Amino acid sequence: MAPGIIPSDTDNVIPDMVWISQQRLVVLEDEAGHLTGFPELIVEVLSLGESNIRRDREAKLKLYSVQGVQEYWIADRFTRQLEIYRRQQGQLALVATLMTTDEITSPLLPDFTCSISRFFGAEPNG
Numbered sequence: 001m002a003p004g005i006i007p008s009d010t011d012n013v014i015p016d017m018v019w020i021s022q023q024r025l026v027v028l029e030d031e032a033g034h035l036t037g038f039p040e041l042i043v044e045v046l047s048l049g050e051s052n053i054r055r056d057r058e059a060k061l062k063l064y065s066v067q068g069v070q071e072y073w074i075a076d077r078f079t080r081q082l083e084i085y086r087r088q089q090g091q092l093a094l095v096a097t098l099m100t101t102d103e104i105t106s107p108l109l110p111d112f113t114c115s116i117s118r119f120f121g122a123e124p125n126g
Helices: 023-028 050-066
Strands: 017-019 041-045 071-077 081-088 091-098 103-106 109-113
Touching: 041 050, 050 071, 050 081, 050 091
Parallel strands: 041 071
Antiparallel strands: 017 041, 071 081, 081 091, 103 109
């Protein structure tokens, strides 16, 4: 089930995955269980098609930056890379591009570490 975010009639999005702290969830969740604002971490998996890729890399990046998202991860299943954007000086900025041999950690998730290869599963044809 995808987490829909409904902050206004014009900025509705359905990220592939989100992480939200309990403190923020209490503030952002309405009575119907909708998120009325943006979580701390959003993950998008790129879909086929230039317009889909452009939307995730440009339009959603800008929206998430303006809305105060702390981290935005873009999983590129075609190149098997994970782009990490973190809030710096008031906006999301690319801080790393990780390959399948790398591991990810996050200041938002102090006990979390994961091999990037787990994001993408087995190598194609292998």
